[in-house]
Amino acid sequence: MDLRIFTEPQQGATYDTLLTVAKATEDLGFDAFFRSDHYLRMGGADGLPGPTDAWITLAGLARETKRIRLGTLMTAGTFRLPGVLAIQVAQVDQMSGGRVELGLGAGWFEEEHKAYGIPFPKEKFARLEEQLAIVTGLWATEVGKTFDFHGTYYELSDSPALPKPAQRKVPVLIGGHGATRTPRLAAQYADEFNIPFASIEDSERQFGRVRAAAAEAGRGADDLTYSNALVVCVGKDDQEVARRAAVIGREVDELKANGLAGSPAEVVDKIGRYAEIGSQRIYLQLLDLSDLDHLELISAQVQSQLS
Numbered sequence: 001m002d003l004r005i006f007t008e009p010q011q012g013a014t015y016d017t018l019l020t021v022a023k024a025t026e027d028l029g030f031d032a033f034f035r036s037d038h039y040l041r042m043g044g045a046d047g048l049p050g051p052t053d054a055w056i057t058l059a060g061l062a063r064e065t066k067r068i069r070l071g072t073l074m075t076a077g078t079f080r081l082p083g084v085l086a087i088q089v090a091q092v093d094q095m096s097g098g099r100v101e102l103g104l105g106a107g108w109f110e111e112e113h114k115a116y117g118i119p120f121p122k123e124k125f126a127r128l129e130e131q132l133a134i135v136t137g138l139w140a141t142e143v144g145k146t147f148d149f150h151g152t153y154y155e156l157s158d159s160p161a162l163p164k165p166a167q168r169k170v171p172v173l174i175g176g177h178g179a180t181r182t183p184r185l186a187a188q189y190a191d192e193f194n195i196p197f198a199s200i201e202d203s204e205r206q207f208g209r210v211r212a213a214a215a216e217a218g219r220g221a222d223d224l225t226y227s228n229a230l231v232v233c234v235g236k237d238d239q240e241v242a243r244r245a246a247v248i249g250r251e252v253d254e255l256k257a258n259g260l261a262g263s264p265a266e267v268v269d270k271i272g273r274y275a276e277i278g279s280q281r282i283y284l285q286l287l288d289l290s291d292l293d294h295l296e297l298i299s300a301q302v303q304s305q306l307s
Contacts, residue, residue: 001275001306002031005295006073006229006283009052010038010112011045015060017289018052022061024292025068028299032069033061034103034283037076040112044249055088062096070096073194073229073283074105074175077127078118082134082154090139090165098166103173103194104132125181127153132189136172139165175229177206183213192225194283197258203228204277227281228274231259234267234298244294248287260284264301271306 005025009018022033037054041047058070070092075085085104093100106124107113113120121127130151141147141161149156174186175194183206186193193210195203211221233248233255235241241262245252255261260270260282271282288294 001271001279002227002281003298003303003306004032004034004069004281004283005030006034006036006285007289008036008038008285008287009057009289010036010041010047011043011287012041012047012049013052013289014049015052015057018057019061019064020292021286021289021295022065022068022070024295026065028295029303030068030295030299031281032071032101033065034071034073034101037072037074037079038109038112039079039118040109040115042109055092058100059092059095062092062099065096065099067099069099069101071101071171071173072103073173073196074103076107076109077104077131078107078113078120078124082131083138083156083159085131086135086138087163089135089170090163093165093167093170094163096166100165100167101171101173101192102135103175104128104135105175123153129185130154132172132174132185136189137161139170173227177202179206179209183209184217186210186224187213187217187219190224192227192281194227194229196229197231197285198228199258200273200277203274203279207278225280226278227283228279229283229285231255231261232267232284232286232294232298233259233261234264234294234302236263236297236301244288244291247291264297264305267298267302268305271302 025033039051054072089102106128110120134149138161147159147161171191173192174190176182195206207226214221233244260267
């Protein structure tokens with residue numbers, strides 16, 4: 001079971017804070033550092049000092065880290081034109097020496113679009129399908145050849161399809177709860193399918209849909225990696241769990257029901273139950289980025305038992 005650290009910087013974080021967490025992620029032996037791609041806080045957080053851009057952040061981290069994978073859960077398809085996104089991700093992959101992964105979704109948070117003047121189209125999913133075709137098509141085009149695409153929403157003509165990523169293939173993550181279109185899209189384009197904040201039962205059901213869609217598309221179901229994203233709140237005793245829950249404005253019982261919370265033994269047990277239904281990777285949503293002791297505890301007493 002891979003453990004990856006997943007951050008939500010729109011809730012309030014500077015680049016320096018993210019760099020500190022990313023370096024701790026690497027030093028403590030976690031597999032990857034991922035971040036959300038949002039421009040507006042959610043809930044009661046103040047969001048100060050303001051949003052940081054996902055791909056600018058990852059570009060900086062690419063030069064400041066050496067081992068960990070870097071990526072997004074999920075880049076919003078509404079934020080960037082697909083040709084521009086392909087260039088950005090390829091460049092950051094080069095800067096990292098081939099450690100980047102692209103999580104790409106349709107975009108959903110209308111308020112952040114209004115706040116920063118970003119168009120919020122109605123037909124987001126159909127656009128996402130074209131975006132995936134374009135980004136992956138540009139990367140797959142041989143050097144010296146050109147790429148063309150004629151869709152409903154995007155037109156590309158005689159594109160040199162440059163630059164290329166450092167990796168032969170940048171892993172693409174697709175995720176969500178949709179019962180029909182999401183599994184089909186994952187089967188067509190994804191290297192990894194991620195389901196965020198879902199129960200064991202809902203995860204098992206959605207993994208089954210993706211496996212069936214992969215088989216229908218002529219792929220082996222095991223060609224994809226299956227993963228979960230879950231909030232994490234671990235403490236060496238009940239008092240520490242309660243303190244960490246209070247800092248992020250959550251209740252312990254709710255966190256235990258909907259995330260990974262409690263003692264290291266409790267969290268290891270629950271991760272094991274996700275593993276039993278086919279989850280191979282967990283993105284630990286870390287909401288208090290100032291609490292590096294939390295990361296050290298997870299590394300020493302949770303990750304060590306899983307490896």
